[in-house]
Each structure stands twice: as C-alpha cells, then as structure tokens.
Amino acid sequence: MTATRVLVLNSGSSSVKYQLLDMRDRSRLAVGLVERIGEETSRLKHTPLLGGGTRERTGRIPDHESALKAVAEELDRDGLGLDSPELVAIGHRVVHGGQFFTEPTVVDDAVLAEIKRLIPVAPLHNPANLTGIRTAMSLRPDLPQVAVFDTAFHTTMPESAARYAIDVKTADEHRVRRYGFHGTSHAFVSRAAAKLLGRAPEDVNVIVLHLGNGASASAVRGGKCVDTSMGLTPLEGLVMGTRSGDLDPAVIFHLARVGGLSMDEIDTLLNKRSGLVGLCGDNDMREIRRRVDDGDEQARLAFDIYIHRLKKYIGAYYAVLGRVDAVVFTAGVGENAAPVREAAVAGLEGLGLAVDPALNAERGDGARLISPADARVAVAVVPTDEELEIATQTYALVGKSG
Numbered sequence: 472m473t474a475t476r477v478l479v480l481n482s483g484s485s486s487v488k489y490q491l492l493d494m495r496d497r498s499r500l501a502v503g504l505v506e507r508i509g510e511e512t513s514r515l516k517h518t519p520l521l522g523g524g525t526r527e528r529t530g531r532i533p534d535h536e537s538a539l540k541a542v543a544e545e546l547d548r549d550g551l552g553l554d555s556p557e558l559v560a561i562g563h564r565v566v567h568g569g570q571f572f573t574e575p576t577v578v579d580d581a582v583l584a585e586i587k588r589l590i591p592v593a594p595l596h597n598p599a600n601l602t603g604i605r606t607a608m609s610l611r612p613d614l615p616q617v618a619v620f621d622t623a624f625h626t627t628m629p630e631s632a633a634r635y636a637i638d639v640k641t642a643d644e645h646r647v648r649r650y651g652f653h654g655t656s657h658a659f660v661s662r663a664a665a666k667l668l669g670r671a672p673e674d675v676n677v678i679v680l681h682l683g684n685g686a687s688a689s690a691v692r693g694g695k696c697v698d699t700s701m702g703l704t705p706l707e708g709l710v711m712g713t714r715s716g717d718l719d720p721a722v723i724f725h726l727a728r729v730g731g732l733s734m735d736e737i738d739t740l741l742n743k744r745s746g747l748v749g750l751c752g753d754n755d756m757r758e759i760r761r762r763v764d765d766g767d768e769q770a771r772l773a774f775d776i777y778i779h780r781l782k783k784y785i786g787a788y789y790a791v792l793g794r795v796d797a798v799v800f801t802a803g804v805g806e807n808a809a810p811v812r813e814a815a816v817a818g819l820e821g822l823g824l825a826v827d828p829a830l831n832a833e834r835g836d837g838a839r840l841i842s843p844a845d846a847r848v849a850v851a852v853v854p855t856d857e858e859l860e861i862a863t864q865t866y867a868l869v870g871k872s873g
C-alpha cells in the first residue's frame with residue numbers, strides 16, 4: 472500500500488489548526504482546531520469529513536503536547552490515527568524561514584536549530600511553530616516532518632526589493648532585510664490564477680492581494696515573486712485588521728521621545744491597536760461596511776485609508792512588473808468583500824483594470840474572473856488554500872518514500 476495521507480499542522484502560540492488530507496485526490500479527511508491552549512477554557516473542535524459530525528472537547532489543555540495528543544486521539548476514533556501506515560508525513564507551517572530556506576525542508580536537528588536562530592525576527596510565531604514540530608516528532612519519531620515556510624516563496628526577490636536602504640553592515644549583522652510572509656498563499660494563488668487564465672505560470676505576471684486579517688500584496692513575474700509588501704516582519708505594507716502597515720519610521724522615535732511610550736507599548740500599538748481597529752474600532756470588514764452604509768464617518772475614513780494604500784500597491788507593482796496579466800484578490804476580505812474589490816480598482820481603467828459590477832457581486836466558491844470580457848488585464852477572485860498547498864509541497868518532497 473502506498474502511503475498518501477499528509478497531516479498539516481499550523482501551530483500558533485495558543486492554538487493548533489490541523490487538516491488531514493489524502494493526496495491521491497487531495498481530499499480532506501478531517502479538519503480541526505485546538506484553541507486557548509494553556510487556559511481553563513481550552514477547546515478542541517474536530518470534524519471528520521467522511522461522516523460522523525463535529526465533536527468538541529472543552530476544559531484545560533495545558534500545553535501543545537497535550538493538544539497534539541488530544542488531536543491524535545480524535546483522529547484515532549475515526550480510524551485515521553497518527554500510527555496509520557497510510558500517513559506519509561506531517562507538514563508544518565513555519566512562519567519565518569529567513570533567507571536560506573527557499574524550499575520545503577525535511578526537519579532535522581540543523582533545521583530545528585536554524586528555525587530557533589530566527590526567533591529574534593519572528594518572536595511571536597517561530598517558538599510556537601518549533602513546539603509543534605518537536606511535539607509531532609516525539610509522537611511519531613520515524614515519520615518525516617516537513618517545514619513549509621511562509622517566507623520561502625519570497626526568497627526569489629531581487630536584492631533591490633529585498634534590502635532596506637540602510638547601512639549594509641548594520642543590516643547584515645542583524646539580518647535586517649525584507650523577507651515577506653503569506654508566501655504559501657501567494658504561491659498557491661498566483662499559480663491558480665495562471666490556471667484560470669489557461670496559461671502556464673511561467674508566462675504570466677500577477678499581482679496578488681492577500682487580504683485577510685493580516686494583509687499583503689505581491690508582484691509575481693513568471694511564477695516567481697519579485698516584490699512583496701511585508702518586510703522584516705508582517706507589520707510592513709498594507710493597512711491590516713490591527714496592524715498599521717507602512718509608516719514613517721520616525722513615528723516610532725516621536726512616540727518614544729515625545730510621547731513617552733516604551734518600545735513594548737509602541738510594538739503593541741502598531742501590531743494590535745492600529746490598522747482598521749485603530750482607525751474605527753472594528754477590524755471585521757463586514758461590520759465596517761455595515762457602518763459605512765449607515766453613514767458612519769469614522770468607518771468611511773478607515774475604509775478609504777485601507778483602499779488608498781491598496782491602490783498605491785497595485786500601482787507600484789504594476790510599475791515593478793511592467794506588464795500585468797491579472798490582479799487577484801484572495802483571503803477573507805479579498806474573497807468576500809465586493810466593495811473592497813470595486814473600490815481598489817476604481818479609476819484604474821487607464822491601466823486596463825476594471826471590474827464588472829454583476830460578476831463582482833456574484834458569490835461563488837471557486838476561482839473566478841470579475842473583469843469585463845474585453846478587459847486588458849484580468850481581475851480575479853481566487854480562494855486561497857494554504858493547508859492544501861502545505862500538503863502538496865510536503866507530499867511532493869516525501870510522498871514517494873511512503
């Protein structure tokens with residue numbers, strides 16, 4: 472029997488999201504989530520997709536190891552346990568892979584050490600990702616564990632896009648450069664966009680707008696990323712749910728020197744109390760649109776700032792690419808918020824960009840075009856699927872060994 476199942480784990484600081492896929496037909500066998508790990512109110516929600524319905528466990532799950540053990544027990548109850556010979560590998564989302572992890576990588580001690588070395592540039596994410604990998608290794612030491620990095624897709628950026636214009640020696644000493652994030656999504660979506668256009672990824676130039684709670688744009692030339700809006704950390708670039716995106720770095724000095732805020736307070740301000748939530752108190756685009764429709768001026772301004780930034784990146788990446796075949800919207804906001812898509816390309820007819828109002832308003836599950844039939848540049852909605860992409864990359868790397 473050929474082993475064809477891949478378990479995908481996305482370990483956050485207090486949560487673990489997981490999916491078990493069968494790569495023969497890329498179907499999902501089970502999906503689930505453990506949240507509030509370490510609190511009294513932990514919860515595991517498990518859904519076997521071959522029938523049986525969602526099951527929930529509540530009550531304290533003290534740490535990631537207990538969380539993964541609980542997940543393994545749930546999978547076991549469905550006959551999908553971690554000891555199944557059909558399981559070929561576990562694929563882990565790792566947020567920061569630095570400059571050198573350009574591909575998915577089978578985890579060994581050296582890889583673990585490098586992910587650990589990157590903690591200073593990803594203090595919120597890499598420790599949790601590491602814990603997830605170590606725990607999975609302890610449960611199935613014989614099974615390949617594959618790290619799939621959010622940064623990998625962006626390692627093709629030329630130095631002109633990847634470097635900040637600061638003293639080179641200082642930058643290199645502290646690994647200060649633009650790494651980019653959401654790479655798994657940008658890779659998946661740019662490829663899916665080429666497919667939607669009926670062309671090979673090598674032949675198309677695409678601007679991908681990943682608009683979720685976190686948001687980033689990328690310029691993809693012939694399947695390779697040449698620029699992206701997030702930088703050293705996921706704070707740079709677009710206006711996000713709670714993050715400011717781009718600002719004059721002197722704002723930080725000003726808040727410290729004149730405002731008397733500590734570095735930690737500024738960090739929290741820019742990452743957690745800025746973006747849409749900072750501008751209008753809400754970070755859910757559904758709520759913001761409802762308020763805009765009710766005539767709320769604060770929500771209107773937040774929406775306008777969000778769109779203004781988005782439009783600037785579309786223009787910038789148009790210039791970076793020279794020729795654009797498609798602008799693609801993805802993630803929670805990009806896939807669902809028709810008014811965001813409409814406003815982002817409004818007035819860009821001179822660049823060959825437009826949306827057809829009826830197509831834009833239609834709801835649908837799959838990838839679809841929303842530009843008029845005669846448009847010079849395609850505008851599309853492509854649902855992202857980071858878990859499927861992680862499973863695909865994991866299986867491509869180790870599938871044949873199963």
Ligand code: ADP
Nearest residue numbers: 682683684685754755756757802803804807808
């Ligand atoms: P992340 O993975 O970054 O947490 P998602 O890609 O799931 O985020 O996107 C979540 C966001 O998508 C929500 O905060 C909300 O703003 C937006 N969203 C989800 N559904 C809709 C919808 N129907 N209309 C508008 N915005 C939506």
